[in-house]
Amino acid sequence: MHACYHTTPGSYEHTMEIKDGGKLALLAGVGPMGLACINYVLHREDRKPALFVVTDIDQTRLDRAASLYTKEFAKSRGIDLRYVNTGAVEDPVATLREISGGDGYDEVVVMAPVPAVVEQADDILAFDGCLNFFSGPSKAPFKAPFNFYNVHYASTHLVGTSGGNTNDMKEALLLMGKGMDPAGLVTHIGGLNAVIDTTLNLPSIPGGKKLIYTHINMPLTAIADFGKQGKPVFDELDRICKAHNGLWSVEAEKYLLANADKL
Numbered sequence: 001m002h003a004c005y006h007t008t009p010g011s012y013e014h015t016m017e018i019k020d021g022g023k024l025a026l027l028a029g030v031g032p033m034g035l036a037c038i039n040y041v042l043h044r045e046d047r048k049p050a051l052f053v054v055t056d057i058d059q060t061r062l063d064r065a066a067s068l069y070t071k072e073f074a075k076s077r078g079i080d081l082r083y084v085n086t087g088a089v090e091d092p093v094a095t096l097r098e099i100s101g102g103d104g105y106d107e108v109v110v111m112a113p114v115p116a117v118v119e120q121a122d123d124i125l126a127f128d129g130c131l132n133f134f135s136g137p138s139k140a141p142f143k144a145p146f147n148f149y150n151v152h153y154a155s156t157h158l159v160g161t162s163g164g165n166t167n168d169m170k171e172a173l174l175l176m177g178k179g180m181d182p183a184g185l186v187t188h189i190g191g192l193n194a195v196i197d198t199t200l201n202l203p204s205i206p207g208g209k210k211l212i213y214t215h216i217n218m219p220l221t222a223i224a225d226f227g228k229q230g231k232p233v234f235d236e237l238d239r240i241c242k243a244h245n246g247l248w249s250v251e252a253e254k255y256l257l258a259n260a261d262k263l
Helices: 032-043 059-068 071-076 092-099 115-123 148-153 166-177 192-200 223-228 232-243 250-259
Strands: 005-007 014-016 023-027 051-056 080-085 105-110 125-133 157-160 186-191 209-213
Touching (some): 051 059, 186 192, 192 209
Parallel strands (some): 125 157
């Protein structure tokens, strides 16, 4: 969010940040980092968009995101939050532009290194719109079409982001201290014994972040599968997590540390 920028007519100075009260789109936005982005946008205190559209082509993941970060909570924060399955509409660009009121979006954040998603992001930028390419491609010759007519006449522009700085970490800790819960990112729990296999097979393991406790012995287990293990410790973890909307929690962590097999 901090890396986005906009221009001022007649000036060569760039104004950093998203537009307060503007229109923000998050494409391919319900993976682990997309969920973190949604969480942050809804909880930050200094500025926020008036319209926030999150897209993906996986309805199951969209539904999970909508259950964690609800439209009702967003509305209480003054944000009109929309979840859109772009795989279920005939013309995603036309649909997204219609939702924006026809003008497009001040910021479009791309969360997947897919040329078609980058091109879609370019097509829905508003005047002076900023395309933020967050998702890093794994191969160097990654290319996607970009409308340079709009760069010249509509002041559209591009920025790339990866990671953060010390101030970002301080801000994250401050917001978490005020109630921004990062648990929605975590889908699997394991012990130190699970690190090697998890690391080697990470691309084939579905879900979000894998949380490892380095001083316990526990196979990597999806939170959703706790109740299928047939063991008392997992049964109790399943009960605790279900009481927390299916999420990992401080209560679950305390129980795990008190009852798990130690290394």
